[in-house]
Amino acid sequence: MMPVRVLAVASEVYPIVKTGGLADVAGALPMALKAHGVEMRTLMPGYPDVMRHLAGAGEVRRWPDYFGGPGRLLAGAHDGLDLFVLDVPHLYARPGNPYVTAEGLDWPDNGVRFAALSRVAADIGHGLVPAFVPDVVHAHDWQAGLAPAYLHYDNAPRPGTVMTIHNMAYQGKFAPELAGAIGLPRDAAFDVHGLEFFGGISFLKAGLQLADRITTVSPTYAREIQSDEGGMGLGGLLRERANVLSGILNGIDVSVWNPRTDPHIAYRFGADELSFRSANKAALQHRLGLDPRPHAFLLGVISRLSWQKGLDLLLEAMPVILGDGMQLALLGSGDADLQDRYQAAARAHPGRIAAVIGYDEALAHLIQAGSDALLVPSRFEPCGLTQLCALRYGAVPIVSRVGGLADTVDDAGEAGSAATGFTFGPVTPENLSAALERASFAFHDKPAWRALQLAGLATDVSWRNRAGEYAALYRDLMVSRRG
Ligand code: ADP
Numbered sequence: 060m061m062p063v064r065v066l067a068v069a070s071e072v073y074p075i076v077k078t079g080g081l082a083d084v085a086g087a088l089p090m091a092l093k094a095h096g097v098e099m100r101t102l103m104p105g106y107p108d109v110m111r112h113l114a115g116a117g118e119v120r121r122w123p124d125y126f127g128g129p130g131r132l133l134a135g136a137h138d139g140l141d142l143f144v145l146d147v148p149h150l151y152a153r154p155g156n157p158y159v160t161a162e163g164l165d166w167p168d169n170g171v172r173f174a175a176l177s178r179v180a181a182d183i184g185h186g187l188v189p190a191f192v193p194d195v196v197h198a199h200d201w202q203a204g205l206a207p208a209y210l211h212y213d214n215a216p217r218p219g220t221v222m223t224i225h226n227m228a229y230q231g232k233f234a235p236e237l238a239g240a241i242g243l244p245r246d247a248a249f250d251v252h253g254l255e256f257f258g259g260i261s262f263l264k265a266g267l268q269l270a271d272r273i274t275t276v277s278p279t280y281a282r283e284i285q286s287d288e289g290g291m292g293l294g295g296l297l298r299e300r301a302n303v304l305s306g307i308l309n310g311i312d313v314s315v316w317n318p319r320t321d322p323h324i325a326y327r328f329g330a331d332e333l334s335f336r337s338a339n340k341a342a343l344q345h346r347l348g349l350d351p352r353p354h355a356f357l358l359g360v361i362s363r364l365s366w367q368k369g370l371d372l373l374l375e376a377m378p379v380i381l382g383d384g385m386q387l388a389l390l391g392s393g394d395a396d397l398q399d400r401y402q403a404a405a406r407a408h409p410g411r412i413a414a415v416i417g418y419d420e421a422l423a424h425l426i427q428a429g430s431d432a433l434l435v436p437s438r439f440e441p442c443g444l445t446q447l448c449a450l451r452y453g454a455v456p457i458v459s460r461v462g463g464l465a466d467t468v469d470d471a472g473e474a475g476s477a478a479t480g481f482t483f484g485p486v487t488p489e490n491l492s493a494a495l496e497r498a499s500f501a502f503h504d505k506p507a508w509r510a511l512q513l514a515g516l517a518t519d520v521s522w523r524n525r526a527g528e529y530a531a532l533y534r535d536l537m538v539s540r541r542g
Contacts, residue, residue: 060095060096061096061534061537062096062097062098063096063097063098063194063195063530063533063534063537064097064098064099064100064191064192064193064194064195065092065097065098065099065100065193065194065195065196065197065533066099066100066101066102066143066180066183066184066191066193066195066196066197066218067085067088067089067099067100067101067102067197067199068101068102068103068176068177068180068196068197068198068199068203068206069081069082069085069101069102069103069199069200069202069203070103070104070157070158070173070176070199070200070202070203071085071103071157072085072086072101072103072140072142073085073086073087073312074086074138075103075108075109075112075137075138076103076106076108076109076157078156078157078158079225079226079363080225080276080309080441080442080443080444081199081200081225081226083309083311083312083444084199084225084276084309085101085103085199086140086312087310087311087312087522088522088526088529089101089139089140089141090139090140090312090522091310091521091522091523091525091526092526092529092530094523094526095526095527095529095530096530097526097529097530097533099141099197100134100141100142100143100191100193101140101141101142101143102142102143102144102145102176102179102180102183103142103143103144103145103176104144104145104147104150104151104157104172104176105133105144105145105146105147105148105151105152106151106152106153106157107151107152107153107154109144109151110144110146110152112137113133113135113137113142113144115135116133116134116135116142116144117133117134117135118131118132118133119131119132119133119134119143119187119188120132120187120188125147125175126147126150126171126174126175126178126241127149127150127171128147128148128149128150129147129148129149130145130146130147130150130175131145131146131147132144132145132146132179132187132188133146134188134191143179143183143188145175145176145179147175150168150171150172150175151172153166169231170231170233170237170241170262171237171240171241173201173202173203173204173205173231173262174205174237174241174242174262175241176202176203176206177198177202177203177204177205177206177208177209177262178205178209178241178242180196180198180203180206180209181196181206181209181210181213181217183196184196184206184210184217184218185210185213185215185216185217192218193218194218194219194533194537195218195219195220195221195533195536195537196210196218196219196220196221197220197221197223197533198220198221198222198223198266198270199223199225200223200224200225200226200229200263201229201230201231201261201262201263201266202231202262203222203266204222204231204261204262204263204264204265204266204267205241205243205262205265205266206220206266207220207222207265207266207269207270207271208243208247208253208254208262208265208266208269209242209243210269211269212243212244212247219271219272219533219536219537219540220269220270220271220272221270221271221272221273221274221532221533221536222266222267222270222272222273222274223273223274223275223276224263224267224273224274224275224276224284224441225275225276225441225442226367226441227263227284227289227290227291227293227439227441228291228367228439229263230256230261230262230263230264230291230292230293231261231262231263232256232259232260232261232262233259233260233261233262234259234260235248235249235254235255235258235259235260236248237260238254238260248260252268253265253268253269254268256292257292263293264293264296267293267296267297267300268296268300271303271536271540272303272304272305272532272536273297273300273303273304273305274304274305274306274307274529274532275304275305275306275307275441276306276307276308276309276441276442276463277306277307277308277309277441277442277462277463277465277466277467278305278306278308278466279306279461279462279463279465279466280306280439280440280441280442280462280463281304281305281306282306283439283461283462284297285297285298285301285304289439305532307525307528307529307532308442308463308466308467308525309442309444309447309463309525310447310520310521310522310523310524310525310526311444311447311448311451311520311521311522312522313451313520313521313522316424316427316447316448316451316452317451318427318428318451318452318453321424321428323420323421323422323424323425324339324342324424324425324428324429325338325339325341325342325343325425325428325429326338326339326342326428328428328453330513330516330517333453333509333512333513336428336429336453337353339425339428339429340353340357340429340430340431341353341429342425342429343357343388343425343426343428343429343430344357344386344429346422346425347388347413347415348409348410348413349386349388349410349411349413350386350410350411352386355384355385355386356383356384356385356386356431356432356498356499356502356503357385357386357387357388357429357430357431357432358380358385358386358387358388358430358431358432358433358434358457358495359388359389359390359426359427359429359430359432359433359434359449359454360373360387360388360389360390360391360426360433360434360435361390361391361423361426361427361433361445362389362390362391362435362445363391363392363393364391364392364393364394364397364398364401365393365394365397366394366438367437367438367439367440368391368435368436368437368438369436369437369438369459369486369491370389370391370397370401370436371397371400372436372486372487372488372491373434373436373491374397374400374401374404375488375491376488376491376492376495377404377412378492379492379495379496380411380412380495381408381411383495383496383499385411385495385499386411386412386413387411387412387413388413388415388426388429388430389401389412389413389414389415390415390417390419390422390423390426391414391415391416392416392417392418398414398416401414401416402414402416423445426454427445427448427449427451427452427454428452428453428454430454431454431455431502431508432449432454432455432456432457432480432481432498432502433445433446433448433449433454433455433456433457434456434457434458434495435456435457435458435459435464436457436458436459436483436486436491437458437459437461437462437464437486438459438461438486439461439462440458440459440461440462440463440464441462441463442462442463442466442467443458443462443463443464443467446458446464446467446468446480447467447520448520449480449515450467450468450479450480450515450516450518450520451515451516451518451520453512453515453516455479455480455481455498455502455508455511455512455515456468456479456480456481456515457480457481457482457483457494457495457498458480458481458482458483459482459483459484459486459491460482460483460484461484461486464482465482467518467520468480468481468482469482469514470482471497471501471507471511472497477514477517478510478511478514479511479514479515479518480511480515481494481497481498481501482494
């Protein structure tokens with residue numbers, strides 16, 4: 060097998076910094092790729108959490124003035140990940156969320172912060188670190204979107220480039236004047252085949268326009284984003300570039316998400332011990348102050364609280380939950396309005412509805428292990444990871460039929476498939492309510508429910524095969540660039 064060297068560029072990497080699914084992917088993919096002969100190193104910004112984890116890292120390069128202040132490139136390793144870290148304190152030494160201030164506003168210099176990351180990615184692509192000269196630079200999301208752009212405009216021999224979209228809704232839009240300030244040709248800011256996007260510039264658009272290949276995280280999302288609505292302004296570009304666009308489903312790290320060994324759950328269990336889930340259900344009910352009712356249909360939600368995730372629709376479906384004797388355990392954070400409304404629902408219906416506002420990795424595991432069904436009613440969902448964890452933990456997924464949700468959950472009503480859950484569409488409160496009622500009915504048919512759970516547990520949600528698709532893409536790209 061021809062070895063391939065790939066530089067991944069990501070603004071968050073699990074287990075060091077995570078705000079969502081991108082971190083999970085960036086953290087798990089390098090390990091899974093090793094089996095496919097791909098040597099991957101990941102470049103990320105030196106946020107305080109990163110610097111803490113990289114005590115032993117070595118300095119590869121130092122600049123007295125990197126985008127307005129001193130900077131260094133470090134090479135190190137953490138938890139099996141080989142990392143390059145861009146340590147530029149005036150850009151990254153800020154506590155909390157990587158993208159927003161304590162007040163929840165975008166940092167005003169985000170354009171410069173992530174241009175700096177992409178600039179060094181391109182330089183590594185050109186051979187800045189002789190010990191690691193990549194064949195391919197793989198940029199994740201808008202924060203890395205300028206890496207293919209710098210490589211394109213540098214006008215020098217360069218590695219192949221891949222741009223991966225984890226969420227079309229985040230496009231990295233800035234004023235056109237920024238282009239000159241971050242060392243890109245000013246003309247590119249006004250070029251529809253360059254950075255230009257509705258009168259401004261967009262880092263994501265730049266990456267999609269100028270990378271050799273584009274991927275996104277499920278085949279259905281790859282189709283959806285070619286429409287005007289799903290493309291969020293970039294549908295036309297993606298239709299034009301459809302021949303280099305593909306969808307590769309995400310996997311999950313099956314050693315982190317393993318109900319046989321999970322340190323965060325009350326009782327560990329395997330496929331032949333599903334009855335032990337009841338102990339996790341009791342622990343979850345106890346922890347969240349839900350009534351200790353073993354036969355109540357307990358729904359779990361683990362999610363960012365944003366319009367995308369459709370959780371306002373679930374509030375509208377509350378009469379079904381309450382009328383049918385179901386319980387709800389929600390863990391999430393995000394929009395203040397949704398946080399307030401869920402907390403109000405929990406106060407109004409103690410013992411039936413529980414809402415934990417915050418980010419809690421351990422509780423997320425217990426919800427997967429203890430709830431009967433996991434609900435993901437997203438309006439759009441590039442891939443979605445929580446339903447994959449749910450399949451592995453015997454929590455039957457109830458999901459909207461969009462994006463990666465449609466690709467990973469087979470509806471119990473469809474003939475001929477090994478059903479793993481319940482799907483509904485279009486995404487309306489009525490259709491969500493109907494899906495909840497269908498699921499609740501099925502829940503009380505124990506053998507049928509167990510069949511759903513077992514089909515879920517038998518589903519391959521690991522990275523093994525999906526990593527192979529990335530490896531094939533990198534090789535294909537190398538061959539076509541050489542040819
Ligand atoms: P997105 O990236 O759009 O937020 P995904 O489903 O792709 O959605 O990934 C979300 C990841 O973040 C999952 O691993 C999920 O378990 C985790 N997660 C989301 N919200 C929380 C939370 N409040 N507490 C703990 N984990 C969370």
